[in-house]
Amino acid sequence: MKRNLITIIIGVVLVVIFLLLLFVFQVRQSEVAVVTTFGKPTAAPITEPGAYFKWPWPVQKIYKFDKRVQNFEDKFSENLTADNNPLLTSVYVGWRISDGGTFLRVFRDGSVSAAQQRLEGMLRSTKNAVVGRHPLADFVNANPQGLKFDAIEREIQDAVQSELSTNDYGIRLEFLGFKRIGLPPSVSDAVFERMKSERQLQISTTENTGKRDAQIIESTADRQAAETLANANATAIRIRALGEAEAGSSLHEFEQNPDLAIFLWRIDALKQSLNQKSTLIFDERTPPFDLFRNLPTNSVSP
Amino acid sequence: MSHDHDHHDHDHAQPAPETQDAGSQALAEALRSSFAIVKIVMVLMVVAFFASGFFQVGPAERAVILRFGKPVGIGQKALLNAGLHWSFPYPIDDVVKIPITESQKVRSTTGWWFTTPEQELTGDDQTASGSLNPAVDGYVLTADRNIIHVRATIYYHIDDPIRAVFGFAGGTNSGFNLAGVSNAVQNALDNALLFTAAKFNVDDILHNRQNEFIEDVQQRVSDLAEQWQLGISVDSCEIPDKKPPRQLKDVFDRVITAVQNRSKLLNDAHSYENSVTNAASAQAAAITNEAATASANYVKYAQADAKRFNDLLPQYQTNAQLFVQFYVAQTMAQVLTNVEKWVQPTSDNGKSTELRLELNREPPAPKNAAAP
Numbered sequence: 001m002k003r004n005l006i007t008i009i010i011g012v013v014l015v016v017i018f019l020l021l022l023f024v025f026q027v028r029q030s031e032v033a034v035v036t037t038f039g040k041p042t043a044a045p046i047t048e049p050g051a052y053f054k055w056p057w058p059v060q061k062i063y064k065f066d067k068r069v070q071n072f073e074d075k076f077s078e079n080l081t082a083d084n085n086p087l088l089t090s091v092y093v094g095w096r097i098s099d100g101g102t103f104l105r106v107f108r109d110g111s112v113s114a115a116q117q118r119l120e121g122m123l124r125s126t127k128n129a130v131v132g133r134h135p136l137a138d139f140v141n142a143n144p145q146g147l148k149f150d151a152i153e154r155e156i157q158d159a160v161q162s163e164l165s166t167n168d169y170g171i172r173l174e175f176l177g178f179k180r181i182g183l184p185p186s187v188s189d190a191v192f193e194r195m196k197s198e199r200q201l202q203i204s205t206t207e208n209t210g211k212r213d214a215q216i217i218e219s220t221a222d223r224q225a226a227e228t229l230a231n232a233n234a235t236a237i238r239i240r241a242l243g244e245a246e247a248g249s250s251l252h253e254f255e256q257n258p259d260l261a262i263f264l265w266r267i268d269a270l271k272q273s274l275n276q277k278s279t280l281i282f283d284e285r286t287p288p289f290d291l292f293r294n295l296p297t298n299s300v301s302p
Numbered sequence: 303m304s305h306d307h308d309h310h311d312h313d314h315a316q317p318a319p320e321t322q323d324a325g326s327q328a329l330a331e332a333l334r335s336s337f338a339i340v341k342i343v344m345v346l347m348v349v350a351f352f353a354s355g356f357f358q359v360g361p362a363e364r365a366v367i368l369r370f371g372k373p374v375g376i377g378q379k380a381l382l383n384a385g386l387h388w389s390f391p392y393p394i395d396d397v398v399k400i401p402i403t404e405s406q407k408v409r410s411t412t413g414w415w416f417t418t419p420e421q422e423l424t425g426d427d428q429t430a431s432g433s434l435n436p437a438v439d440g441y442v443l444t445a446d447r448n449i450i451h452v453r454a455t456i457y458y459h460i461d462d463p464i465r466a467v468f469g470f471a472g473g474t475n476s477g478f479n480l481a482g483v484s485n486a487v488q489n490a491l492d493n494a495l496l497f498t499a500a501k502f503n504v505d506d507i508l509h510n511r512q513n514e515f516i517e518d519v520q521q522r523v524s525d526l527a528e529q530w531q532l533g534i535s536v537d538s539c540e541i542p543d544k545k546p547p548r549q550l551k552d553v554f555d556r557v558i559t560a561v562q563n564r565s566k567l568l569n570d571a572h573s574y575e576n577s578v579t580n581a582a583s584a585q586a587a588a589i590t591n592e593a594a595t596a597s598a599n600y601v602k603y604a605q606a607d608a609k610r611f612n613d614l615l616p617q618y619q620t621n622a623q624l625f626v627q628f629y630v631a632q633t634m635a636q637v638l639t640n641v642e643k644w645v646q647p648t649s650d651n652g653k654s655t656e657l658r659l660e661l662n663r664e665p666p667a668p669k670n671a672a673a674p
Contacts, residue, residue, distance in 0.1 A: 028371035028372075028396075028468075029373055030468045030469075030478070031371070049368075049373070051371070068468065068469055069470045069482065069486070070471045071485040073489070076437065088436050092489040092492075094470075094530060139500060140447055141500065142501065142503055144501065149500055150497075175526075177489065177493040177526070178493055179412060180412050181496055182436040182441065183449075186433075188449060191448070192547065194447075195448050195504075195547075195550055196550055199550070199554060199557050202557050203556055206564050209564070210560075210563065210565075210568060213567075213571070214570065217571035217574070218578075221571075221574060221576075221578040224579050224582070225582030228585075229586055229589070232586030232590050233589055239590065240600070243596065243597025243600045243601050246597075246604075250605055250608040253608040256611075257611075260615060264607075267630070267633050270633065271633060271636070274640065274641055279641065279644065280638070280641050280642070280644065281644040281646055282643065282646060283645075283646055289645050
């Protein structure tokens with residue numbers, strides 16, 4: 001009895017597992033599943049991950065696709081811009097399978113590399129057309145209004161996307177952008193020459209403006225110094241004049257007796273003129289030496 | 303399995319059946335014991351089934367459990383840290399281990415010239431070699447259509463692990479890793495360098511607005527990451543290498559020298575300016591101070607003069623003649639002590655004698671010999 005029970009349990013478990021394997025399938029986070037009933041796609045593709053019910057083969061069949069974004073970049077290729085500059089570009093795209101059923105039909109075995117080959121061809125022609133519509137100034141420009149970098153990328157993406165939709169490849173572009181931009185060697189050599197001459201111009205400009213500015217600074221300094229001194233001298237004269245004016249106010253004192261005043265000033269002048277090393281030559285008659293005149297000796301030397 | 307055991311034991315029990323009773327008894331015995339074994343095996347199997355759900359997450363990785371293909375937990379919570387964990391065994395749960403570190407980084411070298419790893423190590427990659435080969439030598443075009451080389455590194459962390467891990471294909475179909483998303487970040491960085499360089503002039507990138515350039519690159523990567531829903535956020539951006547083409551190194555270096563020379567020239571001019579203007583200010587102060595002193599002295603002198611006059615006036619008024627004589631004599635005595643004197647005798651006949659002097663003007667004495 002006990003044995004039977006266990007056997008039954010085991011049997012039931014085995015049957016349940018078997019049935020689960022037959023009737024249930026999993027869709028992983030990264031996948032999208034398409035269920036076909038007798039080869040015909042049933043309902044919408046399943047994009048939410050989880051466990052789902054199905055009728056066992058041969059009634060329903062499950063196709064699973066990677067819905068993850070695939071990174072892809074095309075070859076570095078040369079195109080002419082609108083103003084006839086050759087430009088090498090390479091873009092990357094993030095694309096994913098948007099419609100598994102269609103994708104499976106278009107590309108054998110749902111081959112990702114086959115899809116990328118197709119994508120590369122499309123990119124080549126689209127890039128050629130879009131780059132040809134823009135002058136080089138749209139690619140590089142210091143003026144934010146002039147720079148159409150983003151717009152060009154969007155233009156390529158939109159063109160490729162619309163071609164993908166029209167031809168119904170079951171592919172969706174998630175994003176697209178330039179990965180590399182370059183110039184053919186002959187052009188880059190010409191750019192080097194131009195850069196060189198620009199640098200040389202910069203060198204001479206730098207040197208000359210340096211000299212000029214230095215001279216301006218120095219001569220301005222000289223002028224300022226001269227101005228400062230001139231101002232100082234003017235101030236000095238004014239100060240002296242003020243002093244003299246003030247001194248002049250004491251002149252009226254002397255009016256009491258001009259004779260004495262003049263006498264005193266002459267004495268002062270004499271004192272001042274003789275306070276340095278000087279030699280005076282006197283006549284004997286000059287006082288006080290006239291005292292010697294009537295003495296026996298005729299000449300006196302100091 | 304259980305049947306296998308059963309038959310096996312049964313076969314062993316067969317060789318010595320003497321009576322039906324003994325035989326059936328032995329059979330029952332064997333069945334019972336084999337049944338016990340079966341039970342143990344089953345228990346072991348169940349234990350093994352659940353034990354197989356244990357798994358270990360290493361220190362440099364995280365894990366996500368997919369239950370029926372759907373991640374358990376949302377956002378960062380879906381990530382299991384290092385340690386021992388348990389999940390239902392396959393096919394209910396599926397454990398995906400991902401090598402995630404706290405901070406991821408990618409480096410862009412599409413804007414750099416061709417280098418081999420050996421050159422990279424020795425740093426011996428500076429020599430110019432003719433034209434640039436666009437196939438291998440990378441560079442970016444600046445707004446003023448110059449060519450320069452840049453190399454950048456971006457550091458980021460995963461914000462939304464589910465999106466980052468399961469949203470981008472990286473290599474194999476079944477395996478999950480960060481190769482896909484890091485490839486996308488790499489593309490974003492390559493693009494950001496091209497895009498940002500196209501907005502800046504060459505001197506701004508190399509010298510004048512370096513930080514702005516780096517910020518713009520980082521901003522562009524962040525924008526693209528958001529636009530493409532990469533599930534990451536950018537932590538920082540480094541652009542350690544920015545160089546003009548090696549072919550033009552010489553002329554670019556000369557610009558730097560010229561700029562340095564100019565600033566030296568200007569510095570010299572400024573120091574000249576300093577010294578000249580300061581000297582002038584000092585001299586100006588000296589002049590005005592001197593004038594002020596002189597003026598003050600003049601006033602004082604005038605006042606002193608007036609005072610002396612007033613003091614002497616009464617004496618003078620008493621006897622002018624005497625005062626003058628006295629004063630002159632006193633002054634003479636005072637003055638003549640310091641003076642070299644010649645007294646020239648007059649001749650008897652009253653005529654003046656001739657006196658010739660040789661004046662030596664050579665030493666610049668303030669006052670020279672004077673005759674009254």
